[in-house]
Amino acid sequence: MEVIRSQKRTPSNDTVSNPKIPLYLTAPQMEVRLEEFELFAVDRLRVLKGVSDGLARGRNPKEMDDLVDTLWKEHMRDPDASLMFNKDIISHFVLRLVYCRSDELKKWFLSMETALFRHRFRLQNFEAQRAIVGEFGLPYKAVTGAELEGLKERLGQVVRSLGQISPTGNNPIISFSHLVIRTCTFSYGKFLVLFFAVEAVYYKVPFEEVPDLVASRRVLIQKGYAFVAGSQLVSLVVTQFRSHISKALILTNRKWTTTIREREKDRLTPIVEALSTSYLGPDYSQSTEYAEISLKDIDQVAKSSFPLCMRHLFEKVREDHHLKHGGRMQLGLFLKGVGLKLDDALAFWRAEFTKKVGSERFDKEYAYSIRHNYGKEGKRTDYTPYACQKIILSAPGAGDHHGCPYRHFSEDNLRAALGRMGLSSRGMEGVMDQVRNKHYQLACTMTFEAVYGTSCDAGINHPNQYFEESQKILKSKTPPAPV
Amino acid sequence: MFITSEFTTARNLFPYTDIHKWLSYGHDGKHPGCDEYYFGRREFSFTLENDVYLRYKSFKSVSSLEHAIKSCFPYKIDIGAVYSVDPDKRHAYSQTGTNVFTPVERELVFDIDITDYDDVRYCCSGADVCSKCWPLMTVAIKVIHTSLKEDFGFKHILWVFSGRRGVHCWVCDPKARRMTNEQRSAVAEYFRVYKGNENNARKVALMGYSLHPFLARSYVDFLKGFFEGELQANQSIFSTKDKYDKILEMISDEDIQSELREKWEKSANRSSLSEEAISLVRWEQLKNTLQSKKHKAPTLRMCVEEIVFTFTYPRIDLEVSKQMNHLLKAPFCVHPKTGRVCVPIDPNNCDEFDPLAVPTLSQLIEEINSGGSKMDVDDDDDDDDTDTSLLGKSIKFFRSSFLEPLLKSCKEEIESSYKTKIGKSKDSFSW
Numbered sequence: 001m002e003v004i005r006s007q008k009r010t011p012s013n014d015t016v017s018n019p020k021i022p023l024y025l026t027a028p029q030m031e032v033r034l035e036e037f038e039l040f041a042v043d044r045l046r047v048l049k050g051v052s053d054g055l056a057r058g059r060n061p062k063e064m065d066d067l068v069d070t071l072w073k074e075h076m077r078d079p080d081a082s083l084m085f086n087k088d089i090i091s092h093f094v095l096r097l098v099y100c101r102s103d104e105l106k107k108w109f110l111s112m113e114t115a116l117f118r119h120r121f122r123l124q125n126f127e128a129q130r131a132i133v134g135e136f137g138l139p140y141k142a143v144t145g146a147e148l149e150g151l152k153e154r155l156g157q158v159v160r161s162l163g164q165i166s167p168t169g170n171n172p173i174i175s176f177s178h179l180v181i182r183t184c185t186f187s188y189g190k191f192l193v194l195f196f197a198v199e200a201v202y203y204k205v206p207f208e209e210v211p212d213l214v215a216s217r218r219v220l221i222q223k224g225y226a227f228v229a230g231s232q233l234v235s236l237v238v239t240q241f242r243s244h245i246s247k248a249l250i251l252t253n254r255k256w257t258t259t260i261r262e263r264e265k266d267r268l269t270p271i272v273e274a275l276s277t278s279y280l281g282p283d284y285s286q287s288t289e290y291a292e293i294s295l296k297d298i299d300q301v302a303k304s305s306f307p308l309c310m311r312h313l314f315e316k317v318r319e320d321h322h323l324k325h326g327g328r329m330q331l332g333l334f335l336k337g338v339g340l341k342l343d344d345a346l347a348f349w350r351a352e353f354t355k356k357v358g359s360e361r362f363d364k365e366y367a368y369s370i371r372h373n374y375g376k377e378g379k380r381t382d383y384t385p386y387a388c389q390k391i392i393l394s395a396p397g398a399g400d401h402h403g404c405p406y407r408h409f410s411e412d413n414l415r416a417a418l419g420r421m422g423l424s425s426r427g428m429e430g431v432m433d434q435v436r437n438k439h440y441q442l443a444c445t446m447t448f449e450a451v452y453g454t455s456c457d458a459g460i461n462h463p464n465q466y467f468e469e470s471q472k473i474l475k476s477k478t479p480p481a482p483v
Numbered sequence: 484m485f486i487t488s489e490f491t492t493a494r495n496l497f498p499y500t501d502i503h504k505w506l507s508y509g510h511d512g513k514h515p516g517c518d519e520y521y522f523g524r525r526e527f528s529f530t531l532e533n534d535v536y537l538r539y540k541s542f543k544s545v546s547s548l549e550h551a552i553k554s555c556f557p558y559k560i561d562i563g564a565v566y567s568v569d570p571d572k573r574h575a576y577s578q579t580g581t582n583v584f585t586p587v588e589r590e591l592v593f594d595i596d597i598t599d600y601d602d603v604r605y606c607c608s609g610a611d612v613c614s615k616c617w618p619l620m621t622v623a624i625k626v627i628h629t630s631l632k633e634d635f636g637f638k639h640i641l642w643v644f645s646g647r648r649g650v651h652c653w654v655c656d657p658k659a660r661r662m663t664n665e666q667r668s669a670v671a672e673y674f675r676v677y678k679g680n681e682n683n684a685r686k687v688a689l690m691g692y693s694l695h696p697f698l699a700r701s702y703v704d705f706l707k708g709f710f711e712g713e714l715q716a717n718q719s720i721f722s723t724k725d726k727y728d729k730i731l732e733m734i735s736d737e738d739i740q741s742e743l744r745e746k747w748e749k750s751a752n753r754s755s756l757s758e759e760a761i762s763l764v765r766w767e768q769l770k771n772t773l774q775s776k777k778h779k780a781p782t783l784r785m786c787v788e789e790i791v792f793t794f795t796y797p798r799i800d801l802e803v804s805k806q807m808n809h810l811l812k813a814p815f816c817v818h819p820k821t822g823r824v825c826v827p828i829d830p831n832n833c834d835e836f837d838p839l840a841v842p843t844l845s846q847l848i849e850e851i852n853s854g855g856s857k858m859d860v861d862d863d864d865d866d867d868d869t870d871t872s873l874l875g876k877s878i879k880f881f882r883s884s885f886l887e888p889l890l891k892s893c894k895e896e897i898e899s900s901y902k903t904k905i906g907k908s909k910d911s912f913s914w
Contacts, residue, residue, distance in 0.1 A: 160693040207635065208662065211669035217695045221673075224636030224658070325802075364534050398599045398679060398798065410683040 020128060021120050023135055025244065028089045036087075037094055038271050043075040044091035045275070048112040055115060056389040056461050058438045061122070068119035097260070097268075098275045100253040104384075110249065114242045121234050129233055136240045140203045143227060148202065151220065151227060155202065158220050201230040210235045295344045305470035307444060307463045308405045308417060309391060310334050316401045321355040326394065326402040328366075330386055332373050337385035337464040342374045387462045388441050406431075406440040423450050492848050493817045494553050498878055502813065503545035505886055506562070508655075509893030516901025524587075526563030526570040528810050529555055538563075538810075539570040558819050561810035564589035565660075586807040591637075591659040591667060593674075594803040594811065595623050596649035602679070603794045605718050605726065610820075612648045612838055615717035620650055621833045622709045623797035626701045627652065627674065628830040634697055635670070639889045641881075642828040644841060646818025650828060651811060655889055657896060664806050671804040673697070676796050685733055687792045689785040701796070702788060710791045711766070720794065721765035722758040724748070730769075733790055735782040739772055814881070817844050826877040829884065842873035 032040075050071040054064055076091075078084035092113070099109035121129060143151070207226040213219045213235045219226040228236055261269050293301050302314045313331040317323050323331065328349075335345060349370055353362045371377045388404065396403040405414055411432065418428050427450035434443035445460045452473050460466050503522065504511070510521040523543045529552075530536050537555075542548040552560065564586035568576055573584040597620060601608050606615040624642055631637045631654060639655040662670075676698070679686025694702060714720070721727045727747060731740045747765060756764070770787055777783045803809055816825050822843040828836050850873055 154696040157693050157696045157699060161691040161695040161698075163691040207669075208658075208666050211665050215669040215672035217673055217697065220696055221634040222636075223633070395675075395678070395801065396682075397801065398602070398677070401682070405682070408682060410685065413682050 020124060021132060022089050024092050027093055032090055040087050040091035041094040041275055044095055046075045047071045051112050051115050057441055065119045065122050068116060069123055096249060096252045097256060098272050100249045100256055106249050110242060110246055113245055114238060117241050118234055118238045121237060133233055133237055136237060140205050143202045143204050154220050155227060162218060203228045205236060209239055293339050295347055304474060305467050307466040310463055312405055313401055317352050321352045324400050326396060326400050330391060330402040332370060333383055333385040334463050336374060338467055346370055385464050392440050404440050406435050406443040421451060489844055489848060490558060493844055496847060496874060498815055499545050499549045501881060501886060503548060509890055509897050514897055516897045523569050525565045528561040528563060529557035530559035531555060531557055539573060541570040560813045560816055562813050563810045564807045588660040589807040591654035591662055592804060592811050593652040594800045595620060595797060596800060598648060599798040610648055617838055618713050622705055622795055624650060624830050624833045625705050626797050630697055641885050642830050643814045644826050644828055644838060646823050646825045647821045668805040671801045674799055676792055677798050687789045689789050706791050706795045710795050714794060715762045716759050719758040719762045721762040730790060734786055736779060739776055743769060743772060827881050829880060847873060
């Protein structure tokens, strides 16, 4: 891709058969104006940021499809289809340069581009989808005949286990005469006629190719092969897509550090470097002026300003004098972001844990990882506190207290916890409503608004953000101490 | 805790040659297709007596491994991944560019610990284990082993007693060793059913209109029978109010809960049946009630199954399985707190495994002192039938059921990939 100064752009020489979604397999051979270099990237970033927000707010797949459709039309559309296509490709490749430069940037870009691809794919019709599968050159054949017969019953079990039902007469899943249709209850008054149809087409694929379908038990697996339904093709291609982009980012990073950065230091490099910081929001790895807390204030500050997830963890530490690993990470990094210095952190954890495990064991088993979190051991990475998106996606198990209470607590426990935070029963209903709809961050935002009596338009997407906003409000209410 | 001299025995009895053969996966240098540096790229870690922890240890040969263990005196040895370069030379390689220090192969591993079942066992808690709760481990092995073989197609699976209160599983197929973290995570999640902790009451939520075939098979072949038989007999899970309240809370309908609670409170004192019999009667009553009322709400549809799964389904430690660089204790180590040897378990006969009958270090020492066995289990002898020592049986099982089939298949793979390579280079010479 050649970047040139303001000149008339030559039309794309892209000889690809123009599928609706490019796969970004090779860098395009075209000329790009310098202004477009930045503008196209910024527009695509708006789309990716929108995708990121949508995921953080717990939007279901159908909502994400609509969101992506809207975002794409808003920022990337062009009346000329081939110009739109070029913008798509150019913006992707520019952002590769921007986001290849560190592990965190790579991870974010990979997640968002993959999600974008997934939902754009889902919006395509079946023929277009099959064409894209073909583009990847995947060797998987459809299962037919005797093999399919032998699997029918269990394939039906898989479909039923996912609760997929379709009302009579409006069945998007095709049922053929040789496939099994099972009815559950029959139509009589309040019961629906339920069809559980096995789909027409299944692909036999090594289970490694569809990890997300395996993880959620959405496929039948036998002797190392997963039987992927036509409607699940998206998982297959998304895995391929992600793997390809992941490798490409490594190569791009190499090229960037060895040649491009130096060569372009007066032209593209400043643009690339500015682009990555503008859209991710603060990561709270450096605490601000508001947020330096000392050990003696910590109990009071926990009650007044911690979001529910951290309050719960904090209370558990005080109560049990222990926390399992997930909890130590989530709370520990949060406290770091809130301004607790390493020495105070060590004192805090030591004071609690030694009540249970003794001072020697604390030094041996726990002090190291606290220092590790502050970047004083091992790789010496200064770890950043977890954002809501990460916390919501965590998986607390037996004996754990981390995760997002709005997601992971039972309704009763959540109500009790919200009551302790001072929510009225009316305020609680609004929050529980959001929880039922899986809008966990909106639930937390509503809690914030109820507790502090003010509105939070930005929405909570990071526990440290909750803390800082809370401190701002509380400090503005108390008069400053006399000098 | 242990005296160094006792541990000397442990170090002398450790089967170095067998472990080396296993972890070399056929790369013994005897075939031109072998990678002679393969074993040297494996990470080991040692835990020494003062809880000093040494990572990234690697060894070029079985003799350097043996020498290091006999001179460092570790009381715990962990096995890590095979890396791109020798772990103890990792600092020579930068983290960018082509020669990155990164894991390239690692067995797919699972760790099941009985303390994760504390909320459903009444005989013991914490680190204790007895014949009434150990069967939970047995059923876990059966469920996971069957799935690994039937669903995932794996063939070379080693189950090992962790020494005190759990089991480890090592899946050693080449395909398994090359899995990425994402794929490992997917398999771990596939096995995950229990999502409980103190904060939620319904810890197993089976949605949908039927069970996934894997769960259905596990239920029908193993879990249902275990729950209605051995578990009820050992744990009497309905016999007291505390116990049955816990189960009633898993039913999401208040009316059904009260109906059963009332019934059982009334019958509490009148019954002359044994605890076990009472439990069974109540279970039947619960099942019948749920069967007749199941259409009231979707969450009741599989309530019976949910209860069975809560008590019996395997609870694996997800974090252990998800990452390639996670270290896991080596088989045949001695557990420092119990003195028991971490011996292999036969998954096809796991009902007969008794954790309380596993040889301890003291027993082994006594056996040696009374002249009852050979000191050197490292012996490669084929007439192992004469070795009836406590440890000999385990070593024999390890060799015949696991190591030999594994090595045979490894050699075949090395042979065939070598032939392919030769074939390719021959073609490249054609004009």
